[in-house]
Amino acid sequence: MSSILEDRTTAVQVLDQLKRVNFSRHGYHVSFDANGDPVAFYELINWKRNENGGLEFVKVGHYDDSLPIGQKFNMIKNISWSDGGGQVPVSVCSDSCPPGTRKVLQKGKPDCCYDCVPCAEGEISNTSDSSDCFPCPNEFWPNEEKNVCLPKPVEFLSMHEVLGIILAAFSVVGACLTIVTAIVFFQHRASAIVRANNSELSFLLLFSLTLCFLCSLTFIGPPSDWSCMLRHTAFGITFVLCISCVLGKTIVVLMAFKATQPGSNVAKWFGPTQQRMTVVSFTFVQVLICTIWLVLKPPFSMRNLTIYKEKIILECALGSSLGFWAVLGYIGLLAVFCFVLAVLARKLPDNFNEAKLITFSMLIFCAVWTTFIPAYISSPGKFTVAVEIFAILASSFGLIICIFVPKCFIILFRPEKNTKKNLMGKK
Template sequence: MDGDFVIGGAFFIHYKMQTLFHNYTTEPELPRCIGSFDARELRFSRTMIFAIKEINNSTELLPGIRLGYQIYDTCGAVPIAVHVAFQLLNGQDPLFYKDSNCSQSGMVMAAVGDSGSTPTISISRLMGSFNIPLVSHFATCACLSDKKEYPTFFRTIPSDDFQADALAKLVKYFGWTWIGAVHSDSDYGNNGMASFLKTANREGICVEYIESFYRTDTPSKIKKVADVIRRSSAVVVVAFAADGDMKFLLEELARDPPPPRQWIGSESWVTDQLSMSFSFCAGTIGVAIQQSVIPGLREFLLDLSPSEVAASSVLTEFWEEVFNCSLRKNTYLYRRECNGTEDIRTVESLYTDTSQLRISNMVYKAVYAIAHAIHNAACQNTNGLTKCNKNMNFDPKKIVAELKKVKFIQNGYNVSFKANGDPVAFYELVNWQKSDSGEIELVTVGYYDASLPVGQEFRIFRNLTWLDGGTQVPVSVCSQSCPPGTRKVLQKGQPICCYDCTPCPEGEISNQTDSPDCFHCPKEFWPNAKKDVCIPKPVEFLSFNEVLSVILVAFSISGACLTTITGIIFFKHRMTPIVRANNSELSFLLLFSLALCFLCSLTFIGAPSEWSCMLRHTAFGITFVLCISCVLGKTIVVLMAFKATLPGSNAMKWFGPPQQRITVVSFTFIQVLICTVWLVLSPPFPVKNLSTYKEKIILECALGSVVGFWAVLGYIGLLALFCFVLAILARKLPDNFNEAKLITFSMLIFCAVWITFIPAYVSSPGKFTVAVEIFAILASSFGLVLCIFAPKCFIILFQPEKNTKKYLMNKN
């Protein structure tokens, strides 16, 4: 249609381009479109005509100016798209202009189109060379946002970068980490899938396979793609494909439907009514352009007069296909002739379906954007009146500049362009749900708004239906999630989503699902049985509540009681010869020290503290030295007593009671001095032993100075050895009651116990170290009590006839 200013239009109303074979002997034919007819694209082109007629009837927009249009079918093929671009730039004027106006002879002011990214790229490159703006309604390739490459390109549909981001976040939202991917082998599919994969990789989504196809591929190639989908383990399939391409793949899958698959669709095919006819795709979810309402469009689409149809080859073909009749005589022998009773209002087709106006609104907005740009360039508002100059010759750059600035609201929808020529991205999330009648319906379940803050762009506000009409979210993972207490170990040669779950090593936990690593608990904590939380380690020490402690306490008190009873017996019979022999004073002092030895073992039981740690070792060292000193004094008394019986000997004069007391005090004072130095320089202190056991804490006394500890033990051992040697020397002295024999045996037991104690003490873990030390104290103490005092008590109590001076003085 002619007009003061002409707007071009490019749509692919047919699916294929005729294949031409050139023989180089005749003039080549012009390429033309053939194949299946796309009624949806016809609706897009008619929407453009509707918008232009609506503008021409407007008194506010371009008053006094009539817009014309030139609409062409590109059938999505680059050769025809290039040919269409030349037609839009030069027209089909048969005259060849030689003057300065040659480049303006048939040039359109701007153009709307195309419906695919690949043909749009070709058209935009050509039109950009002449600064002619191209506003696309359906070309979403992110590459077209490059203003250096495509300076005059604009679009009313968002870039695929946003669509890819929305699809990836949709997949991540439902926990799908193992998916398949198919896409059109075109700029739309290749660039869109590249953007999706980049975002998916960032979101931790793995792709089992990536297959590309195109509508012109051989059936075997499309079957190969379909077989990959059938054999795959991924339940979710993301299809970034044009509706025209997806039609061929779905037809191939319909011949042998695959196992249930959850389809995720791009906006090109997810709203296509033809694609929705494949029942095995029920439950498909995807992104779609916002649904809209265009008042008056349905009436315009249905208002087709026979004369109007006959005047257009495209409408004629559509009419003949819809009603299966022929408007042209002798064209289709198998079709009846149309009789004029055909009514388009009774037909259900993609052309008449205006229930889901999405892309049609993009066409509508594109036409209005161009009209507003022309209005701003050609019209002026003077005193409230708008006047437009329809004879003005524009520099095409002027329309481009005005397009960059347009900002208006049409039918409640904002229209504006960002610096790169793109609109603000807003998508609806749609779901294919089966109605009560069994037909698949397109239901809006959420939205994606790129203008919202990060993390808030995505929202679902309605229940979805999944594959096979299910209500449970399908699972599509290569490996099941690893529970807390385990970590992921990648499978060799597989993507990061394929892994094994390995329990955390000893002492480590993981408290998150799908944790890549386990981490150590703090020093004083240990994993629970599930290894998903650190709990405080149990603190262990030899407490009074334990059975072992009760036994040791019982023996300790029993020993102290036995010593006390022995002392009482000796005190009651203190005037008898057997008590008075070998210095009764040393015997009572020995019994007192033995009682302290038994009781000092109690200081080793219970939670260690600073005072208890210092007390236990020093009390043990001093009481035992006091005990051994007394035994040593008694041994020397035995030797001196027999020396004194020799003629002219005054041995007892030099080792009488005063000397015996001095000996005991001196030996004990040395131990007191050693303990004092130890406590002053480096005393024992309580410490938490974290190394002996990994899973528990041993509360024990650190020695402070190891030298001090072994000096105390060494001094005790030195006195015991000295006493043992003297006792051996005195063991054969003639007497009915030679105490040296008893001392020898007691020292033998004492030394055996403490020699055994050393390796046992070093090798015993934790609280058993303390138990070994207590056992050594009790064993050696019982050895002294029983060996030295038990025989005397037996004589005192049961053999009083032997408790006489005469019996004791008899020599064998």
């Protein structure tokens, strides 16, 4: 036992002395670390061929673990590679795949040989040499490099874009034109042409046309649940009020000439009271349709993610398609009925041309809304709203230009024709 202890003591003493060894011979440094291990020292040898074709070993640097960090590795010459150049050769047959791509192995070749394939639409990879791409969440979309998911832009018909500004400008111009026409009619309310064309219904029609122009502004801007309900109901009610007034004026024209026949007493059956009741009754039906629509399944705002993959369409859902088409169908029914009556009255004396003006205006109205249906169904995104606004503005401008502009022209520029004798065809 004592001999073992002596050997161990001797070994410890030797190890302690070895740790202190530190000398250099023939350019080589000898020392030991704290564990008694020799400090690593390596020469970097470059194998290359000489001019005779033989191998030549050239020292190009060394590694000394005893030196401070940053000084351990030292190169004294450039390395010459097998092709004779100084460029480091690539050890794999494919370069690293950048983010936005994924690796696809080349068939029949080693694992280091692969193709870098761009990520599919809606997918990204955010690391180099990714083997898979992953899809972005529903409301996000990749950037052009396909390495980051960004929030999708939200699109709606805005007041700050060119299309929205143009439509809003036409809406305001139409409303101002209607108000100016009402002022002209009010100032000349005692004239023959205003009195002959039923001034009460004319002012009510101008009021409804002003609302028609202004209701198109509710379609511009980011939709909300309240604006979605307002825009459709306001559109439906104001247009029915408008068509009801035109229908009342058409019936008045027919009754006026029936009353001139001997023994006819139809005038008393469609006096001012009956005219008002006609407008109120037709409008009340539309109010009832809109009320049922709003109570059962009203329109609401929604974020449409299906029309475009790369952006979100903020739009108004109809809620009940039946309610929307019932509102639109009722307007169309009244327009067709008014058009038929106006056609029947078109052969009345030329001086009393109200029926002809109504016929032409309703022809434009029906043509606009007939072409609106396929355009509305096929238009994507915000252009659906633009088509609806265009139909409202076109039909409203058709009514005011066809019915009121000729009368305003006579009132302002041909006052000699604004007489009862001229309207009755008497010279």
